[in-house]
Amino acid sequence: MSTQASGPTPDHIMQTGLAFWASKTLLSAVEMGVFTELADGPGEFDDLSGRLGLHPRSARDFLDTLVALGFLQRTGDIYCNTPETDLFLDRRKPSYRGGILEMANSRLYGFWNHLTEALMTGLQQNEARNGSMAPTFEALYADPARLRGFLAAMSGISHGANIAIAKQAPWAKYMSFADLGTAQGDLAVQIALANPHLKGIGFDLAECGPIFEEYVAANKVSARVRFQPGNFFKDPVPQVDVITMGHILHDWNLEEKKMLVKKTFDALTPGGALVVYDSIIDDDRSQNSFGLMMSLNMLIETQGGFDYTGAECIGWMKEAGFREAYVEHLVGPDSMVVGIK
Numbered sequence: 001m002s003t004q005a006s007g008p009t010p011d012h013i014m015q016t017g018l019a020f021w022a023s024k025t026l027l028s029a030v031e032m033g034v035f036t037e038l039a040d041g042p043g044e045f046d047d048l049s050g051r052l053g054l055h056p057r058s059a060r061d062f063l064d065t066l067v068a069l070g071f072l073q074r075t076g077d078i079y080c081n082t083p084e085t086d087l088f089l090d091r092r093k094p095s096y097r098g099g100i101l102e103m104a105n106s107r108l109y110g111f112w113n114h115l116t117e118a119l120m121t122g123l124q125q126n127e128a129r130n131g132s133m134a135p136t137f138e139a140l141y142a143d144p145a146r147l148r149g150f151l152a153a154m155s156g157i158s159h160g161a162n163i164a165i166a167k168q169a170p171w172a173k174y175m176s177f178a179d180l181g182t183a184q185g186d187l188a189v190q191i192a193l194a195n196p197h198l199k200g201i202g203f204d205l206a207e208c209g210p211i212f213e214e215y216v217a218a219n220k221v222s223a224r225v226r227f228q229p230g231n232f233f234k235d236p237v238p239q240v241d242v243i244t245m246g247h248i249l250h251d252w253n254l255e256e257k258k259m260l261v262k263k264t265f266d267a268l269t270p271g272g273a274l275v276v277y278d279s280i281i282d283d284d285r286s287q288n289s290f291g292l293m294m295s296l297n298m299l300i301e302t303q304g305g306f307d308y309t310g311a312e313c314i315g316w317m318k319e320a321g322f323r324e325a326y327v328e329h330l331v332g333p334d335s336m337v338v339g340i341k
């Protein structure tokens with residue numbers, strides 16, 4: 001809110017209207033590997049701009065913008081990462097979270113340029129724009145590098161919530177779980193690491209199998225977590241105590257959402273739980289701006305997908321037959337909705 005004692009100011013309007021300047025500066029820095037380069041040690045201006053291949057006209061402004069935005073630190077002519085960019089934006093560290101930013105840079109940034117068209121037509125604006133390519137997942141997975149990038153990006157955006165779910169969901173009561181639309185498998189891995197009594201399945205389209213198995217092995221839980229290839233619209237889903245679905249329901253239209261909730265209800269053992277998580281929108285639809293913008297992103301990325309409130313999701317669960325359902329906050333904009341059969 002930009003109202004001060006002296007009256008309204010345009011500050012909030014201007015900051016938001018031009019926020020893409022800051023976004024694109026950071027996205028280009030990730031694309032150029034600035035933080036990976038500086039993870040080896042602080043860099044002197046001439047040497048660093050040479051290594052990054054920066055033009056003399058841009059170099060000083062680009063690096064100092066990153067300082068002013070809080071992504072680099074500078075002492076004299078020497079630049080270094082901040083503790084956050086060193087930990088999360090050095091591509092060689094396991095803690096790297098830049099996958100989602102790489103995808104934002106290479107795909108979403110351009111697609112969002114067509115937001116107005118999406119708002120006026122209701123049509124998706126990604127690779128499938130104008131019906132020129134197959135639907136989202138087939139289009140993404142046609143290229144092995146894009147598949148790998150997308151799955152790693154999913155782990156990057158979901159990791160914090162995955163760790164929270166591994167602690168917060170009622171795991172002690174259960175023995176088995178399946179994560180539907182598991183991607184690289186970070187949620188399945190975090191659940192297995194935090195709950196040594198559980199055995200789990202990562203369920204996703206067959207193309208994801210090798211990348212899932214590599215990730216599970218790297219995290220040393222292959223003995224308890226396996227991959228099951230399948231299409232959750234066409235194939236039976238695993239019969240287990242707990243089914244998780246992270247960032248799945250928001251990809252699909254209302255009929256498909258309800259069908260998936262019902263299908264999981266039927267597959268669960270009696271007393272079992274469905275754990276759905278997304279950037280769940282607050283029931284008043286006025287607070288969780290990230291969740292609302294995620295829904296606009298689904299307008300751009302999918303044929304009928306949208307994000308939803310906790311009350312809506314509880315309604316679909318009750319309709320499917322779940323006897324109890326509740327919403328619990330995880331981290332940042334993410335919450336889970338838990339249904340008990």
Ligand SMILES: C[S@@+](CC[C@H](N)C(=O)[O-])C[C@H]1O[C@@H](n2cnc3c(N)ncnc32)[C@H](O)[C@@H]1O
Nearest residue numbers: 154158181182183204205230231232233246247
């Ligand atoms: C948005 S990603 C979410 C990944 C992960 N659950 C997370 O939250 O990070 C959606 C996932 O659903 C998978 N998926 C899409 N359609 C599917 C289908 N028909 N059957 C099984 N998995 C599917 C995709 O391959 C992808 O891994």
